[in-house]
Amino acid sequence: MASPDTAHGTRDALSVLHRVFGYESFRGEQQRIIDHLVEGGDALVLMPTGGGKSLCYQIPALVREGTGVVISPLIALMQDQVDALRVLGVRAGFLNSTQDPEQRREVETALLAGELDLLYLAPERLRLESTARLLDRAAISLFAIDEAHCVSQWGHDFRPDYLALSELHERWPDVPRIALTATATKATHAEISTRLNLEQARHFVASFDRPNIQYRIVAKREPRKQLLELLRGEHAGESGIVYCLSRASVEKTAQFLVDNGIEALPYHAGLDAATRAANQARFLREDGLVVVATIAFGMGIDKPDVRFVAHLDLPKSVEGYYQETGRAGRDGLPSTAWLAYGLQDVVQQRKMIDTSEGDSAHKRRLATHLDAMLALCETVQCRRVQLLAYFGQSGEPCGNCDTCLSPPQSWDGTIPAQKLLSAVYRLLNERRQKFGAGQVIDILLGKETEKIRQHRHDQLSVFGIGTELSDGEWRGVVRQLLAQGLLAVEGDYGTLVLTEASGDVLGRRREVMLRREPERPAKAAKPAKR
Ligand code: ADP
Ligand code: ZN
Numbered sequence: 001m002a003s004p005d006t007a008h009g010t011r012d013a014l015s016v017l018h019r020v021f022g023y024e025s026f027r028g029e030q031q032r033i034i035d036h037l038v039e040g041g042d043a044l045v046l047m048p049t050g051g052g053k054s055l056c057y058q059i060p061a062l063v064r065e066g067t068g069v070v071i072s073p074l075i076a077l078m079q080d081q082v083d084a085l086r087v088l089g090v091r092a093g094f095l096n097s098t099q100d101p102e103q104r105r106e107v108e109t110a111l112l113a114g115e116l117d118l119l120y121l122a123p124e125r126l127r128l129e130s131t132a133r134l135l136d137r138a139a140i141s142l143f144a145i146d147e148a149h150c151v152s153q154w155g156h157d158f159r160p161d162y163l164a165l166s167e168l169h170e171r172w173p174d175v176p177r178i179a180l181t182a183t184a185t186k187a188t189h190a191e192i193s194t195r196l197n198l199e200q201a202r203h204f205v206a207s208f209d210r211p212n213i214q215y216r217i218v219a220k221r222e223p224r225k226q227l228l229e230l231l232r233g234e235h236a237g238e239s240g241i242v243y244c245l246s247r248a249s250v251e252k253t254a255q256f257l258v259d260n261g262i263e264a265l266p267y268h269a270g271l272d273a274a275t276r277a278a279n280q281a282r283f284l285r286e287d288g289l290v291v292v293a294t295i296a297f298g299m300g301i302d303k304p305d306v307r308f309v310a311h312l313d314l315p316k317s318v319e320g321y322y323q324e325t326g327r328a329g330r331d332g333l334p335s336t337a338w339l340a341y342g343l344q345d346v347v348q349q350r351k352m353i354d355t356s357e358g359d360s361a362h363k364r365r366l367a368t369h370l371d372a373m374l375a376l377c378e379t380v381q382c383r384r385v386q387l388l389a390y391f392g393q394s395g396e397p398c399g400n401c402d403t404c405l406s407p408p409q410s411w412d413g414t415i416p417a418q419k420l421l422s423a424v425y426r427l428l429n430e431r432r433q434k435f436g437a438g439q440v441i442d443i444l445l446g447k448e449t450e451k452i453r454q455h456r457h458d459q460l461s462v463f464g465i466g467t468e469l470s471d472g473e474w475r476g477v478v479r480q481l482l483a484q485g486l487l488a489v490e491g492d493y494g495t496l497v498l499t500e501a502s503g504d505v506l507g508r509r510r511e512v513m514l515r516r517e518p519e520r521p522a523k524a525a526k527p528a529k530r
Contacts, residue, residue: 013038016062017055020088027052029204033178034059037142042177042201044148044193048208049182049326050302057144057178058118062090066139067116071123072146073159078120085118094120095131111138123150123161132171140175143168145196148179152191157183162195169197177201182326183319186392208322208391212329213337215383216402217376219476219517220342223312224256230310230338231262231290238307239283242292243324245313245348253312254292267293298324304331310338314345317369318376318390341377343437343479347494350482354490374483379403380410380515413514416469416477417486417505419444423462424487424496425506430460434495441466441474480514 013034017023026034029045030052036043037060047053061068072078078094085092093107093116110116111134125131145151151162168177179196181188193199218226227242242257244250247268257264265279283291284303291297295315309328315321321339329335353366372390379386382397382404389395397404423440427433433455442449443457446464457463466474478496481487488499504510 013059013063016059020062020090021055021059022088026055028206030055033204034063036202037176037178038063040174040176042198043179044189044196044198044201044203045178045180045206046189046204047180047182047206048210049323050210050330051182051206053146053180053182056180057142057146058085058090060176060178061118061141061144064141066114066141067111068118068142068144069135069140070118070120070144070146071126071165072120073123073150073162074147075122078122081120082118090117091115092118092120095125096120096122097124108134114139123159123165127161127164135172140172143172143175143177145177145179148181148192148196149183149188151195152183152188166195166197182323185319185390188319189392208388208393209384209395210326210329211398211400212332213325213335214400214402215325215337215387217339217341217383218402219472220312220340220345221472223340223342224253226340227253227310227312228257228260228262230308230336231257234336235308237288239288239303239305240290240308240310241298241306241324241327242290242310242312243295243297243315244292245294247294249312250292250294257290257292262290263288264290264292267291267297269294269296295320295324298327301327302330303327305333306330306335307333308336308338310336310340312340314339314341314349314377315373316349316366318372318387319369321373321376322387322391339377343475343482344494346374346479346482347437347489350489351491351494371483371485378480378483378515380408409516410513411516413477413480413512414505414508414510416466416474417481417512417514418508419462419466420474420477420481421487421498421502421506423460423466424498425502426460426462428497431455434490434497436489436494437475437478437496440496441471441478444469444474445471476517477514481512484512486512 013031017026028051033043033045033056037057045053045056057068057070075096075098078096082092082094093110095104095107107119111119121131145165147157150157150159151165152158177198179192179198181192220226231240242253244253247270250266250268254264254266265282267276267279279291280297283289306328309325311324315324325337328337349370353363353370356363356366376383376386376390380403383401384398385395420440423443427435427440439451442452443460443463444466446467448458452458469477478487482489485499486501486505488497489495490497505512
């Protein structure tokens, strides 16, 4: 049982790990973090998803006198978390807005009677003075701030209620605090540290490398067909998650998979709560199910044997990509993170940023996030190296990602870039016209289409000057110029316009290096254990 045996010693961390959780040994930094907290120190923990953050506060809460208070934004998961702990004999409860007054009173009584090891608390509850007074009357062993990146206004998951957590230390100066997150660029790390008053705390930064995940980013052609190939060829009968940007494409993709004999369930915020809960429960319980979802799915999902995470649309940031792909392979066995990415993704996301609410600083932030994601897509170096570098960590080429397995070549694309930019320039300046990538490419290829004739584009001097590349290759050029900021899109139809930097290419002051897609995309995961 997790309740106090005797004094210290018999309830040391390792024996709690064995007796309560049934695990052999600590992983990574767990032991050092737990010891530090048990001794009353504050900690800031950066550990990737699946790294084992929960034990870092659950065990100290069991070892120290009093109740450990866990602040978590994942209200929907609290009941599950508490149930799972109770099965292990841990005395756990939660307080959030889903409860009726009677249920809340029961938990409060247990807390005051010293009968709780762990109390999960929604951040908005902690802001209530009544909750603070309740905690004043209880014996608190520690505060754990889960998903601590929610305090970051720079990040993708900001929760205003988290800002108030900076006051924990003022009100309860003797209670140790531990903040935990799996999202950790240097900027987020620094922001968590200042906003939560954790400058004096010990910082534990685990490696973000997930060696058993094979990262692959492929050119999007027929995304659903490509996905089907991946599932049939490499992950038949295995559990996985497919992420799509919109609810409509979630529905369509799930139906497409079902039509093709794959058991797939949709998950998005447009479904009613009961269907969502049922689909999530089936995914956790059954083997070999595929969930097709928007990013609403997965926060806090702990299913160890997710064998693949596929993205049919470009994630908005590297943090998001890392977190979503991180749901694969928590059991340490080989898993695939697969992303199909194309020109349309860039067009669409740039447009979403343009039309997003918020001031220009906010839009700049979104654009910076997108640029980093695009750089990861277009890199010619190891994906893992690039990913780790984004999180401020270094690594060696992994030998297991797509770029390691079939290295893309970079080629001098200066002349094609000049041709393309010059076509856009002529349309803008000679004709006062804006067109999307399709028409511009048709012009370069010298295609005699109806639309070409109608606009007399066959009379432009750039008509037919680009026959050395195929339609697909030109789309790759456009995509990469967009990614490099040498070209931009505008308006509802994704029309192409020039940027300041375009002038440098047109004026021959700048070379353009492009990535050539490998002939045959990398396949078949090599076994890699951690
Ligand atoms: P995180 O919150 O960092 O994503 P969790 O705390 O949910 O990760 O842990 C991920 C999984 O690893 C869980 O199934 C957990 O029980 C397991 N785990 C954590 N620590 C250990 C350990 N020392 N030994 C064995 N399994 C562990
Ligand atoms: Zn690699």
